[in-house]
Amino acid sequence: MAQFNPTDIETHEFDVIVIGAGGAGLRAAIESLASGASTALICKSLLGKAHTVMAEGGIAAAMGNVYPDDNWKVHFRDTMRGGKFLNNWRMAQLHAQETPDRVLELEEWGAVFDRTEDGRILQRDFGGHRFARLAHVGDRTGLEMIRTLQQRAVSLGTNVFMECTILSLLQDDSGQVVGAMGYWRETGKFVVFKAKATILATGGIGKSWKVASNSWECTGDGHALAAWAGADLIDMEFIQFHPTGMVWPPSVRGILVTEGVRGDGGTLRNSDGKRFMFNYIPEMFRAETADTEEEADRWYNDKKNARRTPDLLPRDEVARAINSEIKAGRGSPHGGAFLDIYSRRTPEYIRRRLPSMYHQFKELAGVDITAEPMEVGPTCHYAMGGVRVDPDTTATTIPGLFACGEVAGGMHGSNRLGGNSLGDLLVFGRRAGSHAAQFATSASAPKASESQISQIAKEALEPLNREGGENPFDVLHNLQDTMQDLVGIIRKESELSEALSKLDELEERRKKAAAGGNIQYNTGWHHAIDLKAQLTVSKAAAMSALARKESRGGHTRDDYPARDDEGFGKINHVFRWNDGTATLDPETLPQMPPELAELFEEGTH
């Protein structure tokens, strides 16, 4: 029987700990160290394997290298419109203002971006962005970014704790967060990190859906850790279904196909060969979207005299359109839409611009994208909602706790534009590192409670000590089916209510899950533990989705198909977790100052 010996626990102490080592966590750790704080970086996988590595298209930054007319105000406007005005305006502003510097900083640290003819950083077109704005490296920008940040963090001497899963935050009597407790995946032994300031940078929640682009790590740990500690989560109903995931063969269903395919000239077609996106241009984007194929194709090279192709509408619009075409019986043979670049660009161009897409389809699907169309369909990709933070400092509603990157909410409103996540990681990762280090200078020595530590250990060991319980993999697969079927791309009241009761049943089953085998690198045990966070976060998503009786961005209600700008359009949903009881409250959205509101007055809102 696995037992916990409190006298034998490994303990570390730092000024700042960062949980998660994707783009946001790495950037936060670099800044925290540079600010003079002793810093630890803790991650579930090996360093450099986090989900950021899969980002493809690029980093949106108004550098104006390709279109000098671009500036932060245009980027800010695009971001707010893409998010259907539910974004925290201040986060969107800071993001648009600071991304160009963050990109140049990556170059100084060794990133090698694709170049313009005159030797500057090249920028590509992407959905919802008025100008070609994404700094990129082919279609493997995330790899470039994570490797650059990883090498920078290592060269600065960051303390890295790999393959370590955090179970819970630690809090003192006042509720202040004073570190975190976790276990080593390799040995199963517990470890305590005492810290004056703690940064959550744990990424997304997509692994609770069956068809998802996310890696196994995206189990919403940070969202749940924050909620359990009493922090607010906002906007959890908004889940981005990326329009283009692979659909065939079944084993690769959901793997991402970059928006860069459309940015570089690809177009969506239905089974009749028709470019159906022209039928799905919403009123809000009509004035700036091409309405003929001729104009759309001209736009790639002439932004002044032609309007953008509807293939590059924001992701929520494109995902719903593909979903509708499939439902109307105009899908591809394996239940997707066709994505065609082969008939529009030369093989050399495709291989140079999209090398990993070429490789991925060739190796995994036996499809040559320079000679035939891809089949694509929506895949669960990104959580817009997350931990509520102060826009300038990334401080959560609990003292000592900060959050940045995908785990933080607000920046993207109801729908994130492609290219805005990598910028988000850099801008708010840096801010988190800086403000956490600053907070640590005035915080007293962290005092963790021994009874809390014992309680965390006891609960974590339960699946190992239980005889003949449920297979954790079965509970996980049932959760993924539930979220896919009932809290998916199109939602309705009856299904969301059913999801909530199923989640309660799954929570009971989780508490009976048993992991056979010993404590060392035991995947069944790891899943049994991850499920706790997944179920809390899934409940937050389902509750928030049930309460929002409108359709907006990454939340589409079959029973409330319209946007309700005067009602739900003015509120955030705040999810809280009080000793196992979940509550949801509407709160008024922060209002942007007049000088920013003016940017939206010309043309359509």
Place this chain on the structure above:
Amino acid sequence: MASNDQVTVELWRGDGKEGQFVEYKVDAMEGEVVLDVVHRIQATHANDLAVRWNCKAGKCGSCSAEINGKPSLMCMTRMSTFEPGTTITISPMKTFPVIKDLVTDVSFNYEVAKKVPSLKIAPPGEDGVRRMYQKDIDRLQEYRKCIECFLCQNVCHVIRDHEENKKAFAGPRFFLRFAEMAMHPLNTEDVRTAAKDEGGIGFCNITKCCTEVCPEHIKITDNAIIPMKERVADVHYDPIRWIGRKIRGKK
């Protein structure tokens, strides 16, 4: 392979001390890769089976193993490449100590990474812009495709059968980094001595095993190691520079 065929897998199970191949018979569906089958074994036969993976799309380099003896990524090896009815063996990478089952201790690579020097990029030009031209960075971008799967490290015979060499040899993955710094148009840090002394690039005798297993098809030997060896030779085996070093007393 047709849909729902049953396959026989001989999977290495064990820890750092002992272990053996265990046979599993599981279904394999159309289009699946080896990692899918390993996950099915995990979900239905052996919940505690240890295996690393993240992206399942050949981008993160986590699921390296030896499949029928060939170092490969499990996520990029399709089941249809095997003859129906044959038994597939899957074992952990040989060069690194086993932690459990298919998971090995690859910390050697992370220790080497700490010793690789950092780039020092020149400041921007007078107009505030750092300029580099695409033709000058194509080669660097090839090196930077590396996903750190460590298959090249695993297969490199300088360390595969010679544990003792690990302390003086960085390995092919890190020769890419030295080469990258040497060829970066804006880098001001000379890494040629470090490549020789800390990296041990001289140990490599160009058998190209690393290039053969690279899932990103980086021509590690031809495009990185050989040009880097030439640069090291330029500085260390040039007679005039040699005399200069003798006079100044530098290595």
